[in-house]
Amino acid sequence: MGDQISKSSIWTDSTPYGSPGNPFNNSTIIITTADRGINYQMRDALVRAGFNPGIMNG
Secondary structure (H helix, E strand, C coil): CCCCCCCCCCCCCCHHHCCCCCCCCCCEEEEEEEECHHHHHHHHHHHCCCHHHHHCCC
């Protein structure tokens, strides 16, 4: 399992990279994999698709 995600630590459009703010009603991405390599592949694919890495949790 990865790190815990809570309203005070989740990365969203309004709290990128976990910065302070209101995380509710915003886009976020949660990635859970058993393989670190797959995790990196997912992140790379999402960035290539135009998603902000600042909203990727997991």
